[in-house]
Amino acid sequence: MSSLEQYLTLRIGEAIYGISIDKVREVVSYTAPSPMPNSSPCMIGVIKLRGRAVPVLDLRLKFGLTETVATVDTCIIILELEEQDNTILIGVTADMVQQVAEFEEEDLEPAPKLTDGSSADWIKAMARFEEGFVVILDIEKTLEKDVLTTVENNIPVHEE
Numbered sequence: 001m002s003s004l005e006q007y008l009t010l011r012i013g014e015a016i017y018g019i020s021i022d023k024v025r026e027v028v029s030y031t032a033p034s035p036m037p038n039s040s041p042c043m044i045g046v047i048k049l050r051g052r053a054v055p056v057l058d059l060r061l062k063f064g065l066t067e068t069v070a071t072v073d074t075c076i077i078i079l080e081l082e083e084q085d086n087t088i089l090i091g092v093t094a095d096m097v098q099q100v101a102e103f104e105e106e107d108l109e110p111a112p113k114l115t116d117g118s119s120a121d122w123i124k125a126m127a128r129f130e131e132g133f134v135v136i137l138d139i140e141k142t143l144e145k146d147v148l149t150t151v152e153n154n155i156p157v158h159e160e
Helices: 139-153
Strands: 004-012 015-020 024-029 043-049 052-057 075-083 086-094 096-104 123-129 132-137
């Protein structure tokens, strides 16, 4: 019996990516983040979510594309990640969220090898989907260096 996994599919540029639904807390409408100095180059700022400051990373910048230009479809995906024994919230931009897709193990293929023979460790798998593929992200590895930078540079609004 194969296991069925659910992924939120999203569009970044021309590519479709998938993030495990277990990591997704919610999807919110795009609001321009407030800038945050001395952070990762792809971190575009922070948004206020129910009174809490949540850092937001631009996945287009992370993947070497031009900065996100907000449209009616642009959104921020709020992720819940484990980092240094803490659960943190971090937002990532998407040009468009498409759907929750279910993939079985037999739908998944290993990440392709890079030109140097290594594999991109931030790609968990490739899933056959409609006429093409969904790049299934290992979101912790995708954001690893940026999250560390963000968490280390994150200054609390007030201390009690």
